[in-house]
Amino acid sequence: MADLRCNIAGVKSPNPFWLASAPPTDKRINVERAFEAGWGGVVWKTLGEAGPPVVNVCSRYGSIDYNGQRMVGLNNIELITDRPLEVNLAEITAVKKAWPDRAMVVSLMVPCNEDAWRDILKQVEQTGCDGVELNFGCPHGMSERGMGSAVGQVPGYIRDVTGWCKTHTDLPVFVKLTPNITDIRYPARAAREGGADAVSLINTINSIVSINLDSFSPEPTVAGKGAHGGYCGPAVKPIALSMVSEIARDPETRGLPISGIGGISTWRDAAEYIALSCGSVQVCTAAMRFGFKIIDDLVDGLNNWMDEKGHPTLESFRGLAVPNVTDWNQLDLNYKTIASIDPEKCIECGLCHIVCEDASHQAIARSRDEKGNRIYSVIDPECVGCNLCALVCPIEDCITMVEQDTGLPYLNWTRHPNNPDRI
Amino acid sequence: MSQSHDIRPGRLERTRIEENFSDLHPALTSHQAAVESARCLFCFDAPCTEACPTGIDIPGFIRKIATGNTYGAAVTILSENIMGATCANVCPVEELCEQVCVKNTAEEQAVRIGRLQRFATDHLFDRDKQPFHREPDTGKHIAVVGAGPAGLSCAHRLAMHGHQVTVFEARGKSGGLNEYGLAAYKMNDDRAQREVEFILSLGGIEVKTDRSLGVDFSLASLRADFDAVFLAFGHADVNRLDLDNENTGGVFNAVDFIARIRQEDLQGLPVGRRIVVIGGGNTAIDIAVQMKKLGAEYVTLVYRRGRDDMSATDYEQVIAQTNGVLLKTWASPVKLLSDDQGVTGVTFEYTRKDDKGRLLGTGEFFTIEADQVFKAIGQHLDDNVMEFDDHPAIENGRIRVDEKRRTSLAGVWAGGDCIEGQDLTVVAVQDGKIAAESINKELMES
Numbered sequence: 001m002a003d004l005r006c007n008i009a010g011v012k013s014p015n016p017f018w019l020a021s022a023p024p025t026d027k028r029i030n031v032e033r034a035f036e037a038g039w040g041g042v043v044w045k046t047l048g049e050a051g052p053p054v055v056n057v058c059s060r061y062g063s064i065d066y067n068g069q070r071m072v073g074l075n076n077i078e079l080i081t082d083r084p085l086e087v088n089l090a091e092i093t094a095v096k097k098a099w100p101d102r103a104m105v106v107s108l109m110v111p112c113n114e115d116a117w118r119d120i121l122k123q124v125e126q127t128g129c130d131g132v133e134l135n136f137g138c139p140h141g142m143s144e145r146g147m148g149s150a151v152g153q154v155p156g157y158i159r160d161v162t163g164w165c166k167t168h169t170d171l172p173v174f175v176k177l178t179p180n181i182t183d184i185r186y187p188a189r190a191a192r193e194g195g196a197d198a199v200s201l202i203n204t205i206n207s208i209v210s211i212n213l214d215s216f217s218p219e220p221t222v223a224g225k226g227a228h229g230g231y232c233g234p235a236v237k238p239i240a241l242s243m244v245s246e247i248a249r250d251p252e253t254r255g256l257p258i259s260g261i262g263g264i265s266t267w268r269d270a271a272e273y274i275a276l277s278c279g280s281v282q283v284c285t286a287a288m289r290f291g292f293k294i295i296d297d298l299v300d301g302l303n304n305w306m307d308e309k310g311h312p313t314l315e316s317f318r319g320l321a322v323p324n325v326t327d328w329n330q331l332d333l334n335y336k337t338i339a340s341i342d343p344e345k346c347i348e349c350g351l352c353h354i355v356c357e358d359a360s361h362q363a364i365a366r367s368r369d370e371k372g373n374r375i376y377s378v379i380d381p382e383c384v385g386c387n388l389c390a391l392v393c394p395i396e397d398c399i400t401m402v403e404q405d406t407g408l409p410y411l412n413w414t415r416h417p418n419n420p421d422r423i
Numbered sequence: 424m425s426q427s428h429d430i431r432p433g434r435l436e437r438t439r440i441e442e443n444f445s446d447l448h449p450a451l452t453s454h455q456a457a458v459e460s461a462r463c464l465f466c467f468d469a470p471c472t473e474a475c476p477t478g479i480d481i482p483g484f485i486r487k488i489a490t491g492n493t494y495g496a497a498v499t500i501l502s503e504n505i506m507g508a509t510c511a512n513v514c515p516v517e518e519l520c521e522q523v524c525v526k527n528t529a530e531e532q533a534v535r536i537g538r539l540q541r542f543a544t545d546h547l548f549d550r551d552k553q554p555f556h557r558e559p560d561t562g563k564h565i566a567v568v569g570a571g572p573a574g575l576s577c578a579h580r581l582a583m584h585g586h587q588v589t590v591f592e593a594r595g596k597s598g599g600l601n602e603y604g605l606a607a608y609k610m611n612d613d614r615a616q617r618e619v620e621f622i623l624s625l626g627g628i629e630v631k632t633d634r635s636l637g638v639d640f641s642l643a644s645l646r647a648d649f650d651a652v653f654l655a656f657g658h659a660d661v662n663r664l665d666l667d668n669e670n671t672g673g674v675f676n677a678v679d680f681i682a683r684i685r686q687e688d689l690q691g692l693p694v695g696r697r698i699v700v701i702g703g704g705n706t707a708i709d710i711a712v713q714m715k716k717l718g719a720e721y722v723t724l725v726y727r728r729g730r731d732d733m734s735a736t737d738y739e740q741v742i743a744q745t746n747g748v749l750l751k752t753w754a755s756p757v758k759l760l761s762d763d764q765g766v767t768g769v770t771f772e773y774t775r776k777d778d779k780g781r782l783l784g785t786g787e788f789f790t791i792e793a794d795q796v797f798k799a800i801g802q803h804l805d806d807n808v809m810e811f812d813d814h815p816a817i818e819n820g821r822i823r824v825d826e827k828r829r830t831s832l833a834g835v836w837a838g839g840d841c842i843e844g845q846d847l848t849v850v851a852v853q854d855g856k857i858a859a860e861s862i863n864k865e866l867m868e869s
Contacts, residue, residue: 067460067461067489068457068458068460068489069461190497270732347525347526347528347529348466348525348528349464349466349467349525350467350468350469351464351465351466351467353467353468354467354468366468374468374470394464394529395529
C-alpha cells in the first residue's frame, strides 16, 4: 500500500483529500461525518466577523445536467457561514480535539482592514486549528461588500491582507484565489509577496447556469429574480488545471505550495492535480453530489494506481507533469500522428466520418463491404492528427492516434520557416 | 375423451381481464425517456433509419426527445410514417430498427426506439394538434379502396399535396387491421380510432364506410369517376385447413375472433377451457396469447414445422411462452374431431423434413382435446378482386406492382397486404406513401 500521507505548508493529513470550504464543512455534525468516512481534512466553511451573521437566501444552487447526467456543473449563491462566530469556533475546537490527525484549516473572510483580520486570527488560533485559508475568491454577495473576489481581483489587496495575516499569526496561511481574473499569475505572485505559505485554487467562477424559459429568470431563482453565482463541479476542472499549471510554471511562484480545487470527483482527477504539483486537493461538488462515501474510492483508487505505477508516496509523482506543460511555441511542429480505426471494434455509428467530414478535414472515407457492413477508413494523407474522431468515437480504443516517423528533427514555431519573426 | 364442451364467457373477473389486456409495454415516463434518449449515439447514416421500412430519421427524433423538443420528435416521425403511433406499439422492432442499433454491439442492448417513438407520438396526440397542412386544392380527386394503414397513409399524403380523396371502406370503421387485426394488448383503448381521427383532421379526405369493392361499386366505375385509384383492401380471405368438419361449431378463423376481441366486451366472449391454435405466424401467437389472457386454461399452438421456421418473431414466441401458451412444433392437423355440439379435438400427424427439406408425415398420430380450435394459417386476396372485368395483373396471389406501386392498369396503384411484401403496418404505410408520391407526380405532370 502506498503512503498517502500529505504535508502541505506544514499542515499534515493522513491523505490529501480535504473537503473544501463550503456547505459540507459548515457544522460539526457534517465535519465529523466526513472524518468518520475517512476524509483527510477540511477547510471549515468561511467565518466572518463577530456580530450578526450573514443572511442567506432561500433557493441557493443551480445545476448543469448533460445528456442525462446530473450536476456536471453546479453553481451557488450562498454566502459564508450564517451561524454565529462563537458557535463555529467552539465546534472547530471540539472537532480538532476529537480528530487530531486530520487537517483542520479555517477559512476566513472579514473586511479589508488590518484590525478585522488581527481580531479574527486571534480568535481562530484558540481553536487549535492547523492553518487558515483567506477567502479571496467568492464571486457573489460578499464581493459586493468589498470582500471575497473583490479582494482577489486586486493583487495589491491580496499582498497587503496576506501580509497582515502573516504578521498576526504563526499559523500557515493559505490564500484562496479567484479564477475571475485575466491572468492567475498576478494574484498568485501577490500572495507570495505577502508571505503566503500556500495558495488554494480555484474558487468558483462567475456564472448563471440557466434561464428559466417560463419565468425568464436565472436559476436558482429567488422570488423571480436571480444573481450570478459561483460555478464549480466537473465542468470547471480544465480551467482549474490550467491555472494551477500557470502558477506551478511561473518563475515567480514556482515552488509555492498549491492546494488544488476544481471539479475533483475521482482519484484520477486528484492524481492529475498532484502531478501538476498540488500538495493537497479539495473536494466539494462531488461530496454534495454523492455524499461523503466517495472518499472510499478516492483513497482506494489513488492507492491502487500508485501501487501499480510504483509511486510509494505522493512526493514520488508530485509535479511530474509540470515540465511537460509548455508554451505553444515550444511544441514540435514535426511531430505527426494519424488516426487508426480498428475495424474489429467499430460498431458502425459513423460519427468519426461525419465529424471529420463536417467539422474537420474530410479524412475518413465510408464504404460498404459485400455484406453491407459500414466501413470507415482513414485517408492517411488527409489526416492532420487532430484527435476529433477519436474523441467522438463511443468505443474505447477503437480509434487510436498512431505516431508517425517523419524522420524530421524537432522544430518549433520560433524556428519555423513560415514564422517571419523566427530566430 | 371428454365431451364437456366447456365454453363460456367471463372466465375471469373483469378487473383481471383489464389487467391482462393492459399495455404490453406501458408508456415511458419522461424520466425514462430522458435516460433512454441519452443512450442514442446520433449515428450518421444510421442503421436504424435504414432498417425502418418508412425511413424515419430515428437519431433525429430521439435527439429531439433528449432536448425536450418532444413535439418536434413526433413531427419527425409522422412526416415519414403517419401511423408512427401504431407502429411504435406493433412494429417488430426487434427485427427492424432495434435489431441493427449499434448499441447492440456496444452494450448488448439496443436503444428502445419503439418505446421512444410511442413517447413522442403520445405527446403529440395528447395535444390534439395537426402539424401538417394541405397545399392549395389541385382539383384532382383520387379514390382509395380500403381505410387501413396503406389506404389512410396514401390518402393523407395525397391530401397534403392538395388533392381531394375519397376512401371506400368495406367495414363499419376505418383503421383496417389497426382497428380489427392487432392484438388488443398491443393496441388498447381507442388508439386506432384516435389515429384515424388525427389523419382525417388534415382535411380533404372523405371516408365512406360499408362500401365494398365488387359489391357496391366496381373498379371500372372508380377509374371512370376519379383521376387515380389506390387499391389497399388487404387480403380478406382466410386460408382453409381443407379438413372435414371445418365449419363445425367451435372452429374459428383466428382473424375473425381477434376482430371480435377488439370490438366486443371481453367478458362476453365465449372462451373455451382447452384451446388449440393451428399456425406459426404472429396471428397464431396473437390469438393464443389473447385466449390465455381471456382465461383459457390450456392453450396449445401447433405448427407443422420447427421454431426456426415460424414466421412469428422470436420475441412473439417468447410472449406466447411467458403467457403460458404451449408451443408444439412438427405436427400437422389431419382430422377435426366433433360431436353434435361442436368440435372436441384435433388429431395431428407428426412431421419431419426429408433430405430435400420437404415436409413429410411420419405416420404417427396424436390427439389434443379442445373446446375451441383457431385457424391461423394465412390469408389470401379477396376473391372479389379476381372478378373484375379489368382487374389488375395478379402474381403469386397478390396484385403485381412496380417499385412506384403502379399496377398493370393505367391510373391504378396498389399497396398494403394485397401486394407482395411483408404484411406489416409499417410496410403498408410506406406503400401508401410511395403510391401517393407517384400519383401526385403523375397527376401534376400530366
